[in-house]
Amino acid sequence: MSLFWVGVSAVIGAAVGVPAWHYARSEGATTRVLPFCAVAAAAGAAAAGVYGAGARAAFVAAVALGLWTAAAIDLRTLRIPNRLVVAMVVLGASAQLARVAPAPAVPSLLAAAVAFGAGALLAALARGGLGWGDVKLAAAAAWLLGPAAGTAAMVVMALTAGLAAAAALLTRRRGLRDPLPLAPFLLAGGLWGLWLLRP
Numbered sequence: 668m669s670l671f672w673v674g675v676s677a678v679i680g681a682a683v684g685v686p687a688w689h690y691a692r693s694e695g696a697t698t699r700v701l702p703f704c705a706v707a708a709a710a711g712a713a714a715a716g717v718y719g720a721g722a723r724a725a726f727v728a729a730v731a732l733g734l735w736t737a738a739a740i741d742l743r744t745l746r747i748p749n750r751l752v753v754a755m756v757v758l759g760a761s762a763q764l765a766r767v768a769p770a771p772a773v774p775s776l777l778a779a780a781v782a783f784g785a786g787a788l789l790a791a792l793a794r795g796g797l798g799w800g801d802v803k804l805a806a807a808a809a810w811l812l813g814p815a816a817g818t819a820a821m822v823v824m825a826l827t828a829g830l831a832a833a834a835a836l837l838t839r840r841r842g843l844r845d846p847l848p849l850a851p852f853l854l855a856g857g858l859w860g861l862w863l864l865r866p
Contacts, residue, residue, distance in 0.1 A: 676714065677708040680709070685704060688704060694751075696739040696744070703735075706732075710727075713731075722762075723767045730857065734850070734857045738850040741801075745846050746800050749800075756810060770814060775811075776810065778812075778813060778817045786802030790802050805853060816864050817860060824849065824853045824856035827855050
């Protein structure tokens with residue numbers, strides 16, 4: 668992959684990051700436009716560097732940008748908008764139609780159903796410690812990543828969120844029932860899942 672196309676992909680990522688930033692701001696995120704777009708540019712450049720110029724690279728960059736947007740909103744507002752989850756589900760459906768999704772539709776749907784079911788059970792047990800937005804975003808991520816990478820993403824999310832929650836409890840910054848924004852940890856897991864999908 669030439670540096671030219673990596674650079675072009677970075678510019679495209681930064682350009683797409685501007686409307687994504689506006690949306691995140693409208694939903695309550697407080698991040699500034701330059702760091703937000705820098706992450707989007709990095710996602711585009713990295714995807715192009717690994718996958719080359721094409722639909723698969725665009726899909727990978729879009730997944731990373733979607734998770735980054737969710738994390739920015741969740742950190743500030745402790746919620747994940749339904750419109751963003753729907754957009755990610757549509758992205759997964761488009762990837763299936765374009766044959767660039769990492770796994771076939773049926774296994775991906777099963778992965779999403781398992782993620783949603785497990786999340787719903789945890790949300791019921793947590794009694795407010797886990798929001799339904801987190802559950803829906805996790806299911807959307809599993810749909811996008813497929814069974815193998817989606818499972819890896821959930822494991823990383825659970826481990827990092829658990830460590831963060833334990834640290835918050837030990838330092839008395841949060842109580843046992845206080846909500847914890849999970850989208851940043853799902854972002855970490857999603858990036859790991861995308862890395863596992865590289866050719």
